[in-house]
Amino acid sequence: MTPSTPAPIVWTPHGGATEQRNVWQAMKRGMRCRCPRCGEGKLFRAFLKTADHCSECGQDFTGHRADDLPAYLVIVIVGHIVVPIALSIETNFAPPVALQLAMYLPLTLAASLLLLQPVKGAVVGLQWAFRMHGFDDQNPER
Numbered sequence: 345m346t347p348s349t350p351a352p353i354v355w356t357p358h359g360g361a362t363e364q365r366n367v368w369q370a371m372k373r374g375m376r377c378r379c380p381r382c383g384e385g386k387l388f389r390a391f392l393k394t395a396d397h398c399s400e401c402g403q404d405f406t407g408h409r410a411d412d413l414p415a416y417l418v419i420v421i422v423g424h425i426v427v428p429i430a431l432s433i434e435t436n437f438a439p440p441v442a443l444q445l446a447m448y449l450p451l452t453l454a455a456s457l458l459l460l461q462p463v464k465g466a467v468v469g470l471q472w473a474f475r476m477h478g479f480d481d482q483n484p485e486r
């Protein structure tokens with residue numbers, strides 16, 4: 345049996361020394377639409393509506409402020425996928441405009457819808473890991 349190592353301690357502006365939260369692990373859990381704290385409970389109760397709290401560990405999700413950041417990130421990601429494909433096809437094959445619209449519009453819509461929930465989950469995980477907004481349980485204002 346190996347002895348468990350205690351979690352690293354970090355300083356926070358409101359609570360002083362407290363347990364460190366792993367940013368990448370929290371973002372990965374959020375991308376899988378799971379609670380950034382335990383990785384088990386569901387993060388969303390609808391497509392883009394976060395649950396009020398984790399069903400497994402009780403983490404309160406009402407303090408997140410993802411706002412428009414997930415949408416902006418999805419625009420950047422999908423744009424960097426669709427635009428090079430469109431430029432490459434136009435340069436090499438020059439298909440009719442109607443055919444291009446029939447390819448790129450559904451591709452853009454599908455990619456955006458598929459990425460929106462995981463990206464929002466990652467943003468919520470990032471906010472939780474950095475104790476942003478309502479995720480700082482040591483904040484006296486909460």
Ligand SMILES: [Zn+2]
Pocket residue numbers: 379380381382383384385398399400401402403
């Ligand atoms: Zn949880």
